[in-house]
Structures are given as C-alpha cells and as structure tokens.
Amino acid sequence: MRHASPVPVIATLVILMLTGFAGAGEPAPERQLSRDEMRAVVQFLASDLLEGRAPGTRGGELAEAYLESLFQLLGLQPGQGAGYRQTFALKGFQTHDTEARCGDIALEPGRDYMLAYLRDEARFQFDTEAAFVGFGISAPDYDWDDFKDADVRGKLLFVRVNDPGLFEPARFNGRQMTYFGRWRYKVEEAARRGAAGVLLIHTDATAGYGWDVVRHSWSGEEICLPADLENNLRLRGWITETALRRVLSREGLDLDALCQRSLRPDFRPVPLRNRFILTGRNSFRQFQTSNIIGEIPGRTGRRIVVSAHIDHLGMARTETGDRIYNGAVDNGSAVATMVLVAKRLAERSEPLRHTIAFLACQAEEAGLLGTRYYVDHADTAAIVANLNLESVPVREAARDFHGIGAEHSTLGELLRDVLAAEGLAMTRSFLEEQGFFFRSDQFSFALRGIPAIMLMPGTDYPSGVNHQAEYFRLRYHTVEDAFQPEWELDGVRQAVQVTVRMIEALDRAEEAPVMKPVKVFPITPRKQRID
Ligand SMILES: [Zn+2]
CATH class of the missing domain: 3.40.630.10 (Zn peptidases)
Incomplete structure (x- = not known):
C-alpha cells in the first residue's frame, strides 16, 4: 500500500503516455x-x-x-x-391499524397524523396526558428554554418544528434553521426529558415541505439504534395543524394564540385537560x-x-x-x-x-x-x-x-x-x-x-x-x-x-483543524485521547 510495486508504476506510466497529464501545472503526474x-x-x-x-x-x-x-x-x-x-x-418498527382520540375528538390516520410506535408490542395501547410545549427547545446558548420547570415525564408532547428565528429574525439564527429547529432534535430533547411521545405539528411553512412528504416518508418502517430506545419515548410522529386545532378548540385553547405565545422567551408548556389515547398494531424486527x-x-x-x-x-x-x-x-x-x-x-x-x-x-x-x-x-x-x-x-x-x-x-x-x-x-x-x-x-x-x-x-x-x-x-x-x-x-x-x-x-498541515465556537448545534465533546 505505502510503497508502490513496480507493476502499478509501469501501468501508471503506460496510462500517462496514453492519456497525457491531468492538466498543465499539476504537481504530481496523476492519470485522469x-x-x-x-x-x-x-x-x-x-x-x-x-x-x-x-x-x-x-x-x-x-x-x-x-x-x-x-x-x-x-x-x-x-x-x-x-x-x-x-x-x-x-430495530425496525411498522405501525398500522391505529385509532387515536383526544377527549371526544377522533383523529384519522393518514389524514390527521402519521406515527410510529417504538416498542416490541404487537398490539399496543397508549394513554397519557398531553401538553403543548411550543418549539420544545432547550438551548442555553440562545437563552431559550421552552420547558422551564415543567415535568413532561410520561406525557405526549405536541411540538412545533423549526425554531423561533423563522418568525423573529433577531432570535436564534434568523431564518437560517438551527439544529434546534430540526424534528430529530425535538424527538431527542423529548426523550431526554422522559416524555412518552412526541407529535410534531406540521405546517408547510415550518416544516419546509407539504403533508404529502410526511405521509410518504412515515408510511414505511421506522428504523432506530437500540440505544435510542433506552428511554420512555415510545411514540413519535406528526399531526396536522388542522387536526391539532380541532383538539385544542375542544379544550377552549386557540392554536394560533399558543403559537404566538411560543415566540416569547417566557413561554411555558400548556397542559391539555384531556388524555391522548391511541391503539394499534405494530410489526417489529431486529x-x-x-x-x-x-x-x-x-x-x-x-x-x-x-x-x-x-x-x-x-x-x-x-x-x-x-x-x-x-x-x-x-x-x-x-x-x-x-x-x-x-x-x-x-x-x-x-x-x-x-x-x-x-x-x-x-x-x-x-x-x-x-x-x-x-x-x-x-x-x-x-x-x-x-x-x-x-x-x-x-x-x-x-x-x-x-x-x-x-x-x-x-x-x-x-x-x-x-x-x-x-x-x-x-x-x-x-x-x-x-x-x-x-x-x-x-x-x-x-x-x-x-x-x-x-x-x-x-x-x-x-x-x-x-x-x-x-x-x-x-x-x-x-x-x-x-x-x-x-x-x-x-x-x-x-x-x-x-x-x-x-x-x-x-x-x-502542522496543526490539526479545529472546531470554531458554534451555537447552531450542541456539541458533546469528544473523548479525551489516551496515549
Ligand atoms: Zn444521501
């Protein structure tokens, strides 16, 4: 590997004679x-x-x-x-035949929500308290914490995608989405806090794509590393803005007003009175x-x-x-x-x-x-x-x-x-x-x-x-x-x-490259080198 044997050298020379050099001024005679x-x-x-x-x-x-x-x-x-x-x-999970409701508002799979249930249960029942948690972000570098001291353990969280910078250019990184705006971050943060489930609130503007994209990409198998399942989070998926609006109005809550509130740093999670109940079937494999x-x-x-x-x-x-x-x-x-x-x-x-x-x-x-x-x-x-x-x-x-x-x-x-x-x-x-x-x-x-x-x-x-x-x-x-x-x-x-x-x-290079100070995503420092 490190020392070329005569055969490749000859082959390289032959190819060079046939093809010429890669370009004028090339330092090394590499073949095209x-x-x-x-x-x-x-x-x-x-x-x-x-x-x-x-x-x-x-x-x-x-x-x-x-x-x-x-x-x-x-x-x-x-x-x-x-x-x-x-x-x-x-691990792969495929969830089907679901029925969902919040209070007496029934939700229709495909039209109102798409989700995956992440446990080895062929039939499951999910019955928990629910809360609206705004953007679901905890980012000290941006002086932002949607959760405050709220205990969301065991709850289903309705979370907005994207970050407040989309609406308030002075916050976060303006319209340029940070990692805190990505749906994967929301799921990770919810899992860290012991939540039982996450439903991301879909709008074209905040997701950057239509409901069809969600429906399409969440209809297949949801694949996870087993380590990602070592928490309470057993449900993740999406709900349409329209469906959530119905659920909230039954509670006397207005989604638009809640979304407005979620743009303020003093936002606090808003619990729902009704429980979120979901039943369904699941296929799973390792x-x-x-x-x-x-x-x-x-x-x-x-x-x-x-x-x-x-x-x-x-x-x-x-x-x-x-x-x-x-x-x-x-x-x-x-x-x-x-x-x-x-x-x-x-x-x-x-x-x-x-x-x-x-x-x-x-x-x-x-x-x-x-x-x-x-x-x-x-x-x-x-x-x-x-x-x-x-x-x-x-x-x-x-x-x-x-x-x-x-x-x-x-x-x-x-x-x-x-x-x-x-x-x-x-x-x-x-x-x-x-x-x-x-x-x-x-x-x-x-x-x-x-x-x-x-x-x-x-x-x-x-x-x-x-x-x-x-x-x-x-x-x-x-x-x-x-x-x-x-x-x-x-x-x-x-x-x-x-x-x-x-x-x-x-x-x-004499010096190895280094990271610059970043705010747009959280770094878990690398392990110390043991020589
Ligand atoms: Zn790719």
Whole structure:
C-alpha cells in the first residue's frame, strides 16, 4: 500500500503516455480517471438488482458485500480488526391499524397524523396526558428554554418544528434553521426529558415541505439504534395543524394564540385537560447491518475519515410502475467518488502521515445511524477530520465548489486554499439554508466536536444549466434518481480531485483543524485521547 510495486508504476506510466497529464501545472503526474471507472461503481449501485439498498434487505446486503469486495480489490486494510465490517443491530418498527382520540375528538390516520410506535408490542395501547410545549427547545446558548420547570415525564408532547428565528429574525439564527429547529432534535430533547411521545405539528411553512412528504416518508418502517430506545419515548410522529386545532378548540385553547405565545422567551408548556389515547398494531424486527471500513495505514495513529453512505430508500410501497429508489446520485455517485479517492491514494508512491479511513456507512437515510454508531465506538480524539461525500453531481464539472458546514471549523479555510489552487470558486450552497449540514453523515462527527465538512461540486456550470438545483428539485428522493448512460460524470472526477487535495492538505498541515465556537448545534465533546 505505502510503497508502490513496480507493476502499478509501469501501468501508471503506460496510462500517462496514453492519456497525457491531468492538466498543465499539476504537481504530481496523476492519470485522469476514465469515465468507465466512475461509471462502473455508480451503475452497479444504482442497478435494479440492489432494490434501493435499504438497510436489512437483500439489496442493502449486496451493497455492503460490493464495497467490501472493492476495498479488498484496492488493497485497503480492513478497518475492523481482521475484517472490513462494523456490524451493528438496528430495530425496525411498522405501525398500522391505529385509532387515536383526544377527549371526544377522533383523529384519522393518514389524514390527521402519521406515527410510529417504538416498542416490541404487537398490539399496543397508549394513554397519557398531553401538553403543548411550543418549539420544545432547550438551548442555553440562545437563552431559550421552552420547558422551564415543567415535568413532561410520561406525557405526549405536541411540538412545533423549526425554531423561533423563522418568525423573529433577531432570535436564534434568523431564518437560517438551527439544529434546534430540526424534528430529530425535538424527538431527542423529548426523550431526554422522559416524555412518552412526541407529535410534531406540521405546517408547510415550518416544516419546509407539504403533508404529502410526511405521509410518504412515515408510511414505511421506522428504523432506530437500540440505544435510542433506552428511554420512555415510545411514540413519535406528526399531526396536522388542522387536526391539532380541532383538539385544542375542544379544550377552549386557540392554536394560533399558543403559537404566538411560543415566540416569547417566557413561554411555558400548556397542559391539555384531556388524555391522548391511541391503539394499534405494530410489526417489529431486529436485524444486523454493517458499515464497511477500509484503511490506508499511516504512521501517526491519527485518522482522516472519508465517508459516503451506501444505503438508500429501498422500494416504494404506494407507487405503481417503477418502484425502486435506485439512488444513483444519492448516494451512488458519492460512493463512487469515495472509492476512486481510495484508488488514487492507494496508487500513491509517497505514503501519507495519517491513516485514511474510508467509511461506507449504512442507515444514513434512517437518521445518520451508521455514522452515529461509528463515532460512538471510535477513539474520536484520534480523528483529525471527517470529509463526507453526498449526492455528487454527475454531469459537467462546475466552476464552483461547496464545503457544506465550512463555517463550523478551520476545514473551511483549508478548503478555500485547496479550491484556489484548483481554480475553483468556493460558494455557499442553497442546501445549507435547508439545514443540509444537519442531514447528512458529517453531522454525526460534528456533534462530537470533530471538524467535519461535506464536499460537493457547486452550481455554476459552463453550459448555464444548474444541474444540482435541477436534481434536488426533480429527482432527489424519488424513483427518478436512476442511472443515465449519457452522464459525463465530470462532477465525480472533480469531487475526487478536490477530496484527494483536501486529504493531502490535511496530512501536510502542522496543526490539526479545529472546531470554531458554534451555537447552531450542541456539541458533546469528544473523548479525551489516551496515549
Ligand atoms: Zn444521501
């Protein structure tokens, strides 16, 4: 690995003679990646045979086996002792045939609410007190605490999504959503406080998407890490604003007035008089899944982790016709990028100082579960940085490049220098406004105080077409995210180049990158390094 054998050197020279150098002024004579090499990985991962690569399915297992095999082929060292697999348990729940009411107001599943019951009970009954808790946020950095001294243990909480900054620009981070606005935070906070359940209040404006999106994404299996179930929270889901309005008006409460009140720092939770009662059936399973980890060993004992998730959404339950979420871009193109970065670094004749770990992670779509498991079981103090790859654009090379989350650590400055040397502008992504930093795997690292960034080609293309915006508008998380033979894949080549340069820059740097002071998400400090 660290010392190239004569065969690859000769092969490299032959290829260089055939293809020429990658570009004028390139410091190292690296060969240009061929379109076939890039296509090989994307096309296979996106094939119908893999059935959308949901964790715990045959397609998901095939994706794991494929990455294991690629890492072996590239000569990467197993990242988990003798093997490449970091196997862990997940639990899946699918809730159906529910009936819900609050007092004498009956609620209709699908129309009024969507939810998952998170316990191994084939039939369940949920009967608790309920309370409206505003945004359900406790964030000392913003001088905000919706809970005050209220005891919400054992209760069902109705929680607004988003944060007060959406309505009051001087609060939180203005219209730019903080992690405290994300629904996952609300669920975590409710669980920390011993609540029995959470129903998120849906409005188009606060969620950023329509009820159909909720209905669609909550109709399948809800997947959790077993550790996330070690609390009282056994119910999570969504309720429409209209349905909650009916429930509250029966209590003599006005939802609009409560929402107004919840914009004030002196807001206190409002208990309901009636109990919330839900019955239903549940199917549940426990299964194993694996992150696939391959490494190029260095000599410092420190690691740069390059990650890309291999899972996607599986098969659609409701749509007719094409039912497979192929996930060619999300995240086939990013996995291809990671594999080709590994290939390029494995071909280097000069060894790097740090170990480079390639993490093909699982269950990202279910809530970054694979990377959460990874950081929970890693010596996080030995991780220099995480470079995450996600939905790499597959058409032309862009003139600009994004580092999503660049502002949270000194990785931002490092990326700026790397991009300048590549002749690329560093721009901010529209995805950041949608909280994308919190929604992909780099966030699991950042939550632990590890400098982390998502690397992604930008939106300024020579043809004038914004391929990235078009993808997110038309194909992201739909069955249309399928492989197209006409893709140039120059975006993948560009992402490989920038990622390799970032790794080299990190490896050369005298000082490890550091986090900047952040308010927009809470950091659980990394473990102290034990030398
Ligand atoms: Zn993704």
